[in-house]
Amino acid sequence: MPPDTLASLLAAASARLKASGSETPMLDARLLLQAAAGLTREDLILGPDRQLSREQLSVFEGFVGRRAHHEPVSRILGAREFYGRVFRVTPHTLDPRPDTETIIEAALKLMPQAARLLDLGTGTGAIAITLLAERPDATGIATDLSPAALAVARENAERLGVAGRLTLLAGSWFAPVSGLFDIILSNPPYIPSGEIAGLDPEVRNFDPALALSGGTDGLDPYRIIASGAAAHLAAGGRVLVEIGAGQAADVERIFVARGFLPAGRHSDLGGHVRCLGFNRAQK
Ligand SMILES: C[S@@+](CC[C@H](N)C(=O)[O-])C[C@H]1O[C@@H](n2cnc3c(N)ncnc32)[C@H](O)[C@@H]1O
Structure with missing residues (x-):
């Protein structure tokens, strides 16, 4: 897999999050990648060979680093879905x-x-x-x-x-x-x-x-x-x-x-x- 495609970034991030103890490493990595790059799940499925811009990559790496230090995805994204609605979440x-x-x-x-x-x-x-x-x-x-x-x-x-x-x-x-x-x-x-x-x-x-x-x-x-x-x-x-x-x-x-x-x-x-x-x- 060529480096820095969406698919390779997702695989590497998922492996890192699994090693850090996440129980849902692939889901976490996907949500963080979507948020960092402004992509939908369909974008990831349809364009696994796409690459991120330098800025998007830096945001994604920051997100994955935070998750590897046990910050929940909802806190990194500042949002949580509850009973079908999205709520803003802060510290x-x-x-x-x-x-x-x-x-x-x-x-x-x-x-x-x-x-x-x-x-x-x-x-x-x-x-x-x-x-x-x-x-x-x-x-x-x-x-x-x-x-x-x-x-x-x-x-x-x-x-x-x-x-x-x-x-x-x-x-x-x-x-x-x-x-x-x-x-x-x-x-x-x-x-x-x-x-x-x-x-x-x-x-x-x-x-x-x-x-x-x-x-x-x-x-x-x-x-x-x-x-x-x-x-x-x-x-x-x-x-x-x-x-x-x-x-x-x-x-x-x-x-x-x-x-x-x-x-x-x-x-x-x-x-x-x-x-x-x-x-x-x-x-
Ligand atoms: C377990 S959280 C629940 C938050 C929200 N109701 C939910 O279910 O997601 C408890 C909330 O009680 C608030 N709280 C703690 N002590 C309180 C007090 N003495 N009076 C009013 N609210 C208090 C906290 O700031 C926190 O927002």
């Missing part, structure tokens, strides 16, 4: 995960007409923006402690056409929020703080610490959300929270102690309970 936001689509599916089944939703710890806005985009009659508020993350959520909301129905508020959990909501959602940080150092470098080195640590046992945000949710839940409303592996029983205990009833366990595609629902117990 200030969690990289939205496919598992979080579980809470979307659960919420879509529950949302009443003209639903009012509250998304706590919105990051890129993936949850709130997706639900508002799927339900054009819904309105919502999304909060985050990080103003830099909220700026990304604002940009995503504008690009995805829901900014007129989404209010973004900076502050801790319920602190900046007033009013009642039909559905309160959160994918809070839920990793026990002592486990962060042992996470994959893709997560540990690139997701913001604020998006990961849930305190000593990983459950602090659930305690705060459970204690504040009743004051913001409309009659018949539902709380939906994403959880980490093995946290279901503990999180249910926390909500039950605050007067909620468990109202559904929702599993991700891997079969793990990923999302819990809660109703307000009737008085």
